[in-house]
Amino acid sequence: MELLEIKHISKVYPNGVRALEDVSFTVEKGEFVSIIGLSGAGKSTLLRSINKLVEISSGEILFEGKNIALARGKDLRLMRRDMGMVFQSFNLVKRSKVITNVLAGRIAYHSSWRSILGLFPKEDKEIAFKALQRVNILEKSYSRADQLSGGQMQRVAIARSLAQEPKLLLADEPVASLDPLTTIQVMDDLKRINRELGITTLVNLHHVDLALKYSSRIIGLREGRLVFDGPAKDVDDSILELIYGRQLLSNEIFGEEHEQ
Amino acid sequence: MNSDRHLKELLPEKPSELKRNLSIFLLISIIYASGSFTNFSLSKLLGNLKEGADLLDRMFFPPDFAYAKRLLLPMLETIQISFVGTVIGSFFAIPIAVFSARNISANKSVGVFFRLFLNLFRTIPALVFAAFFASVFGFGSFSGMMALLVFTIGLVAKLTYEAIENIDPGPLEALTAAGAGQGAIFRYAIVPQVLPQFLSYVLYSFEINIRASAVLGYVGAGGIGEYYDRTLSFLKYDKAGTIVLLTFFVILAIDLISARLRARLI
Secondary structure, eight states, rough: OOOEEEEEEEEEOOOOOEEEEEEEEEEEEEEEEEEEEOOTSSSSHHHHHHHTOOOOOOEEEEEETEEEOOOOHHHHHHHHTEEEEEOOOOOOOOOOOHHHHHOOOOOOGGGOOOTTTTOOOOOOEEEHHHHHHTTTTTGGTTTTTGSHHHHHHHHHHHHHHHHHHOOEEEESSTTTTHHHHHHHHHHHHHHHHHHHHHEEEEEEOOOOOHHHOOOSEEEETTEEEEEEEGGGOOHHHHHHHHHHSSSSOOGGSGGGGOOO | HHHHHHHHHSSOOOOHHHHHHHHHHHHHHHHHHHHHHOOHHHHHHHTTHHHHHHHHHHHHHSSOHHHHHHHHHHHHHHHHHHHHHHHHHHHHEEEEEEHOTTTTSSSHHHHHHHHHHHHEEEEEEEEHHHHHHHHHHOOOEEEEEEEEHHHHHHHHHHHHHHHHHOOHHHHHHHHTTTTTOHHHHHIIIIHHHHHHHHHHHHHHHHHHHHHHHHHGGGOOOOOOOHHHHHHHTTTTTTHHHHHHHHHHHHHHHHHHHHHHHHHHHO
16 A cells, blocks of 8 residues: 655756656655766755655645645644655764654654653653664663764664654765765664555655665656656666766765675 | 976966955054054153053052942952843843754744844943933942843844754754654754853853943942942042952962863863
């Protein structure tokens, strides 16, 4: 059954840039989908439209049958709660402890005064610790986030989104600031979470071969238009040329030599 | 040799230094003009050095240590006035800073209004506030406290809203994406990022307020300031020297304590 239906969405920024043009696709429960394309092709705008960090200009985005483009206030917050998001720059509060950062994923489960006072129930803390354990970083629970390495920070950020107990995970260039070895660990984490918890995952990726290796399905964007949507195994040189408009540069391929 | 010439040909044209030289010239002109406008004269400054040294001699060599005993209570009053004014003023500064910060303010015109309001606050000297409150509430420590309170709002709110404008927007985005409301975003994304700076501004304004309250004494706002007025109008320079020394030690103590606190906070 479809978890997410994107119907003819377009986005024009106030400065006139047309970031998305009539994009449509659906995502089934449990899928692991990578979105690829050049910088500026609209990958980030597409992902941010899904949880309404960016407001689309036209079209519909149905999440579990509800149009998030029309959702407001509490409805919107509850829909966002069901979608975790992981960012390129991790977006942790660096001066706060790891566990505090992860508990922030539980905020939308409670009334605002309760979360403002920091009165998280015991079960929430258990959920937070379990999320940290799932990404193998439980021992850092009481460290301050600014004491962690980049890879560790991204795992804490993944744990924060897991603490939301989401149905959909949106990852916007999750490995773009990481070194090759950590990249593999974080991608493995995302894949494992998708498989073990059945959380549907949508990832923006700069490196084509990572996308092909980890995802079952590829969506290709070029200048705001969807130019390819199909199984990863169908992607060949002619399709990559369709998406990228030219031969790939070496820095767009992650490279076999990093994979051990 | 050959490669040297090659490098010179490749180098882009050197940027003009005209702008920098003009700026230096302008700065020197302004300093000179200001000096002649205020009748600054080096010979006058050097010629009267002896008088200055004389005065310092009468103030501090030796100060009237016995007088210090009489100063302890008014000094305590000054500290109390400054403390209460700083704490309450800083408390009111928080919402004003939130409404003023361009990156989180919900409404553009509200932000403009509050920033204008803050500029107005800082334009008016504390002494004028003190005179104003003295005429409303009468002479005494309450008026002095009110003046410092208003002054603290202006200072702390301004510095804090600038700190808020400089925070990392990432956590705000992450919490919005997690479905958090405005209050929770403030508590979990903004407060942890600006808290150390905010507290350091509060401590700084406490120091300034202790010094300022000495001046406020002139308009009858209570505390140590009244004793400046008394001693200086009767030319009791050794007693005035004691007040300066005592104030110095109090400021020094506060500075030490706040340095410790700040080191622990950051």
